[in-house]
Amino acid sequence: MPETNLAATTASPFSMSLEDAMRTQRAIRRLKPDPVDDALVLHLIELALKAPTGSNAQNWDFIVVRDRAVKERLGRLNRGMFRIYGAIGRRATRHDPRMQRILDAVEWQAEHFAEIPVLVVACLRGFRPWFPPVAATSYYGSIYPSVQNLLLAARAAGLGAALITMPLWSTFLARRALGLPWSVTPCAVVPLGWPRGRYGPTTRRPVGEVVHLDRYGNQPFRGR
Amino acid sequence: MPETNLAATTASPFSMSLEDAMRTQRAIRRLKPDPVDDALVLHLIELALKAPTGSNAQNWDFIVVRDRAVKERLGRLNRGMFRIYGAIGRRATRHDPRMQRILDAVEWQAEHFAEIPVLVVACLRGFRPWFPPVAATSYYGSIYPSVQNLLLAARAAGLGAALITMPLWSTFLARRALGLPWSVTPCAVVPLGWPRGRYGPTTRRPVGEVVHLDRYGNQPFRGR
Numbered sequence: 001m002p003e004t005n006l007a008a009t010t011a012s013p014f015s016m017s018l019e020d021a022m023r024t025q026r027a028i029r030r031l032k033p034d035p036v037d038d039a040l041v042l043h044l045i046e047l048a049l050k051a052p053t054g055s056n057a058q059n060w061d062f063i064v065v066r067d068r069a070v071k072e073r074l075g076r077l078n079r080g081m082f083r084i085y086g087a088i089g090r091r092a093t094r095h096d097p098r099m100q101r102i103l104d105a106v107e108w109q110a111e112h113f114a115e116i117p118v119l120v121v122a123c124l125r126g127f128r129p130w131f132p133p134v135a136a137t138s139y140y141g142s143i144y145p146s147v148q149n150l151l152l153a154a155r156a157a158g159l160g161a162a163l164i165t166m167p168l169w170s171t172f173l174a175r176r177a178l179g180l181p182w183s184v185t186p187c188a189v190v191p192l193g194w195p196r197g198r199y200g201p202t203t204r205r206p207v208g209e210v211v212h213l214d215r216y217g218n219q220p221f222r223g224r
Numbered sequence: 225m226p227e228t229n230l231a232a233t234t235a236s237p238f239s240m241s242l243e244d245a246m247r248t249q250r251a252i253r254r255l256k257p258d259p260v261d262d263a264l265v266l267h268l269i270e271l272a273l274k275a276p277t278g279s280n281a282q283n284w285d286f287i288v289v290r291d292r293a294v295k296e297r298l299g300r301l302n303r304g305m306f307r308i309y310g311a312i313g314r315r316a317t318r319h320d321p322r323m324q325r326i327l328d329a330v331e332w333q334a335e336h337f338a339e340i341p342v343l344v345v346a347c348l349r350g351f352r353p354w355f356p357p358v359a360a361t362s363y364y365g366s367i368y369p370s371v372q373n374l375l376l377a378a379r380a381a382g383l384g385a386a387l388i389t390m391p392l393w394s395t396f397l398a399r400r401a402l403g404l405p406w407s408v409t410p411c412a413v414v415p416l417g418w419p420r421g422r423y424g425p426t427t428r429r430p431v432g433e434v435v436h437l438d439r440y441g442n443q444p445f446r447g448r
Contacts, residue, residue, distance in 0.1 A: 013243040018380045021242045022274045022373055042445060046431040050246045051372060052387050055313065056326060058429050067438040089279070102280060128360070136352070136360055137411045138389045144368030145387065148275060149246055151369070152376075156242045163276050163365060169358045179439035187361045205282050207270040214291040215403035221266060 014156035021156050024199045028160030029105040031193030033115045038064075040157060041118055041192065047153040048122075051145035054138050059126055060146060063178050063186075065119040073177035074121075074167040074189070075113030081166040082110045109162070109191065118192040121174075122147050123184045143187045150190055160195030163188055238380035245380045248423045251326075252384030253333040255417030260341045264381060265416065269344065271377040275369035278362050283350055284370060287402050287410075289343040297401035298345075298391040298413070299337030305390040306334040333386070333415065342416040345398075346371050347408045367411045374414055384419030387412055 014021075045062050053059060065071055086107060093099035109116075124143050129135035147163060154161035167189050168174045174186045208221035238245075269286050277283060289295055310327060317323035333340070348367050353359035371387060378385035391413050392398045398410045432445035 013241065015241050015243070017237070017239050018242045018245045018376055019237040019239070019271065022271045022377070025274060025276075027276055038445070042431050042435065042448060045435055047243065047246045049428045049431060049434065050249060050426060052249075052251060052375070054389075056323070058434075061434055061436060061440070063436045063438070063440060065438055070438050099280070128357075132393060133352075133395050133409075134389055134393045137364060137392065140361060140364030141368055141371070141387060141389060141412055144365055145372035145375070147365070148369035148372040149376075151276070152242055152373075153246070163369065165278075165358055165362045165365060168361065169356060171357050179441065181440065184440065185357075188365055202274060204273045207266050207273060210273065210282075210285055211266065211269055212285060212287045214287070214289055214294050216285070216287060216405065216408065217403065221262070224266060 014153060016156040021152050023201055025152060025155045026199060026202050027105070027162035028195045028197045028199065029109040029162050029191070030196040031112075031116055031160045031191065032196055033117060034194050036117045036159065036192055036194070040159070041120070044150050044153045044157065044159075044192075045120065048146040048150040051149045053142040053146075057142065059124055060143060061123040061125065061184055063121040063123065063180075065121065065178070066117070068114055070177055071114045071116065071119060074119065074174070075110070077169065077173055077177070078113055078164070078167040079110050081169045082106065085166065086110075116191040116193055120150065120190045120192060121178060121186050122150070122188045122190070123180065123186045125184050127183065128185060140187065147188050147190065154190070154192060155199060158195070158199075159192050160197065161190050161192050163190060165189065238377060240380040245376050247425055249376060249379045250423060250426050251329070251386035252419045252421045252423065253329040253386050253415070254420040255336075255340055255384045255415065256420055257339045257341060258418050260383065260416055260418070264383070265342055265344070268374050268377040268381065268383075268416075272346075272370040272374040275373045277366040277370075281366065283348055284367060285347040285349065285408055287345040287347065287404075289345065289402070290341070292338055294401055295338045295340065295343060298343065298398070299334070301394065301397055301401070302337055302388070302391040303334050305393040306330065309390065310334075340415040340417055344374065344414045344416060345402060345410050346374070346412045346414070347404065347410045349408050351407065352409060364411065371412050371414065378414070378416060379423060382419075382423075383416050384421065385414050385416050387414060389413065
């Protein structure tokens with residue numbers, strides 16, 4: 001979708017087909033500093049709210065960060081984590097040019113974090129239970145479907161977006177940066193902006209490799 | 225989408241717009257026992273695989289359950305959990321007719337679990353780290369975006385679907401039912417089938433109520 005159509009996009013529903021949006025969604029980390037309208041961001045979040053939550057609790061909050069001071073605080077947290085993760089990642093994937101390119105983009109984003117026009121921080125109200133294990137999956141199952149809606153809607157709008165968690169490595173410091181009460185847990189950050197890169201088809205492992213029928217290891221669809 | 229078009233749907237990409245799919249997605253738990261083609265299920269999972277994973281690891285497995293014996297084992301786990309959760313839920317929401325209707329549907333599904341044509345169990349390879357807290361969110365952030373793609377694609381295909389975790393309350397027993405190795409963690413179950421109910425618009429809290437600008441509690445979009 002060319003950027004010249006954006007005014008229309010903001011006002012009207014996204015007409016891109018579901019399948020096209022999914023097939024061309026990818027993390028876009030290199031973003032222009034150009035502004036992104038509130039109306040468009042709210043439209044994306046409104047679609048995010050259409051995702052399911054456990055017991056339909058809708059126990060979420062979305063912090064839209066535009067204030068440079070807050071972006072800088074989250075950016076420092078992100079860079080702190082990237083110094084460790086990036087160094088390990090560079091070394092572990094030094095013979096994999098594709099992963100090195102991903103890390104280049106992650107590094108670019110870490111260096112330009114405060115210039116990203118909008119950060120959306122998806123949060124859950126209520127504490128995450130530590131036990132039983134199913135409680136953790138139910139908990140995050142109430143926020144990531146909405147994050148995926150946000151990412152797909154951003155793609156349909158032609159906005160660059162990615163799903164990151166590095167700025168949240170310390171929930172204590174992330175809560176402080178965002179003024180979050182203890183009872184609200186930041187789960188994921190989606191930086192939004194007009195892309196320097198392009199959307200396009202992604203490559204994935206073949207479906208027959210990851211699908212098992214009835215029991216793990218029974219893979220009759222291999223080769224599809 | 226009328227069911228008469230299903231053969232075409234299975235063969236061709238889903239043309240429903242992203243926004244329409246999101247706005248009309250809802251949990252559909254009452255399902256017909258009529259068969260659902262492998263090709264359609266694989267198409268849905270192929271779109272699920274387009275979702276992002278942390279470090280692009282694509283460390284997922286999807287178990288497609290059609291065998292009645294396996295469905296019965298998962299159904300027993302689901303019912304065991306529903307006996308507790310349902311009783312608590314019924315009592316806690318006894319003055320909320322909407323939640324009572326949701327619980328009716330959850331109970332219907334629990335009673336007809338083995339008749340559901342297909343269960344898709346989304347799993348992650350690798351263990352979930354217990355520390356730091358950000359590790360848990362990153363972990364589930366690698367599976368729920370794909371689960372949401374699966375749910376949206378099911379909606380576009382006219383298939384009923386829902387996101388449930390109750391059959392997984394004991395990861396030990398769920399692993400045994402599915403023959404999963406210790407290193408593969410079942411995260412979510414999506415029962416699929418032709419709906420007895422209907423898709424349609426959902427109601428959600430207004431976007432201005434869940435959006436905060438820059439800092440928690442700053443809600444300039446209330447009323448939108």
